Amino acid sequence: MEEHTGKKNYEVDWNEYLPGVAIDCVIFGYHEKVLKTLILEYKETDFFALPGGFVLKDENLDEAASRVLFERTRLQEISLNQFYTFGSLSRFNPEPMRIVMQKNGLEPTKSHFLLQRFMSTGYYALVDFKEAEPIADFLSDSCQWYDIHDLPSLLWDHEQIIQKALESLRENIDHRAVGLNLLDDEFTMRELRNLYETILGKELNRSGFHRKMVNSGRLNRIGKKNTGKAHRSPYLYRFNT
Amino acid sequence: MEEHTGKKNYEVDWNEYLPGVAIDCVIFGYHEKVLKTLILEYKETDFFALPGGFVLKDENLDEAASRVLFERTRLQEISLNQFYTFGSLSRFNPEPMRIVMQKNGLEPTKSHFLLQRFMSTGYYALVDFKEAEPIADFLSDSCQWYDIHDLPSLLWDHEQIIQKALESLRENIDHRAVGLNLLDDEFTMRELRNLYETILGKELNRSGFHRKMVNSGRLNRIGKKNTGKAHRSPYLYRFNT
Structure with missing residues (x-):
């Protein structure tokens, strides 16, 4: 006060x-x-x-x-x-x-x-x-x-x-604000899944999660993360507006 | 008071x-x-x-x-x-x-x-x-x-x-209490769908709704409603316990 x-x-x-x-x-x-x-x-x-x-x-x-x-x-x-x-x-x-x-x-x-x-x-x-x-x-x-x-x-x-x-x-985990406030602007699918798993307190199936998120239409894929090894670099995503 | x-x-x-x-x-x-x-x-x-x-x-x-x-x-x-x-x-x-x-x-x-x-x-x-x-x-x-x-x-x-x-x-429409409190103990799929449509304020696809409800595992089918015309009588359901 x-x-x-x-x-x-x-x-x-x-x-x-x-x-x-x-x-x-x-x-x-x-x-x-x-x-x-x-x-x-x-x-x-x-x-x-x-x-x-x-x-x-x-x-x-x-x-x-x-x-x-x-x-x-x-x-x-x-x-x-x-x-x-x-x-x-x-x-x-x-x-x-x-x-x-x-x-x-x-x-x-x-x-x-x-x-x-x-x-x-x-x-x-x-x-x-x-x-x-x-x-x-x-x-x-x-x-x-x-x-x-x-x-x-x-x-x-x-x-x-x-x-x-x-x-x-x-x-409310699928609400936009959860990801927007708790992740960087650009994130990998693994980072998003880590967030979900931490909030939900349980492990999620990797490919099922990937599919669900891509199908949700909430994400834009914006290119690969620059790790120096292009073929192994994960894609980066953003929440769309 | x-x-x-x-x-x-x-x-x-x-x-x-x-x-x-x-x-x-x-x-x-x-x-x-x-x-x-x-x-x-x-x-x-x-x-x-x-x-x-x-x-x-x-x-x-x-x-x-x-x-x-x-x-x-x-x-x-x-x-x-x-x-x-x-x-x-x-x-x-x-x-x-x-x-x-x-x-x-x-x-x-x-x-x-x-x-x-x-x-x-x-x-x-x-x-x-x-x-x-x-x-x-x-x-x-x-x-x-x-x-x-x-x-x-x-x-x-x-x-x-x-x-x-x-x-x-x-x-919370899928919560047990909604159906239990607002329908008779035994009800037809149409009566259940009417309830959902009224609460949600929109029409629902008949067969999609039927499938979703059957797959939910929340209902027991308990026989046909007695209408005198067995082949046209709808099935009655109950919420399982």
């Missing part, structure tokens, strides 16, 4: 935010067969959680998600996909946040904004690994990439939120 | 509900090539809207949706599908609700619970047309089935909510 408002934490005016409504962002980055997501570590604790935030009273829910993404990555104009709103009573456990507040010199008064029951709307984004600059928020020591198969234990229902985001990403 | 609490409207204690969080239910019913949805008409107005409600402080979000469905239809143990949370600023227009409150003898004080900005989480349900008994809520004159192609003009973003529910239903 301090990035957005330019204020230090003790100057945050919680009255500017809607009560009870939160955002959690699952920010996926892909690189060489590894799918990662950004995770915050709260200051001086062993508490890990998804980057998240709240909704300003004069802000759309979608805008709040974009703002949170910007605050944590400095990335803008990234498509965000709303995938689910988490609203079970069991996610309401203010104890860890009380500890986080104490570590940060905030008094955990009973009715403090941060200690309410929140509904949290989950958004996922796909970003280029190399372009994101993860930035910790004012309650956190770090904001770092973690392999989705090697996550630290997360607070609240955040592991469930990541699983749900991953299910949604899998359902 | 009065069904749930056993209270008259003037006894509703709005403090029991979470602020700023609402539910809207798109309750789909199907009958003979017509897809319908339940719509409320507010008392003594020409205002139409989706059945909806709020979330009790001691209730899960999903439970609130089930309660709203029960209150409006008396149906229980119906699967509800959360499809989207609507949170734009543009949906915040308290003027129609002020008029509704006045028609119902409620004073539209500036900070009244009903006049807040709400995030609304949309759920859709598929119900058997014949088993639902639509019941108006305490602010409404009627709760009735409307053909989704012949809806009255709806308040706020409720037309958009129905469109989004319909998109989600279309994406």
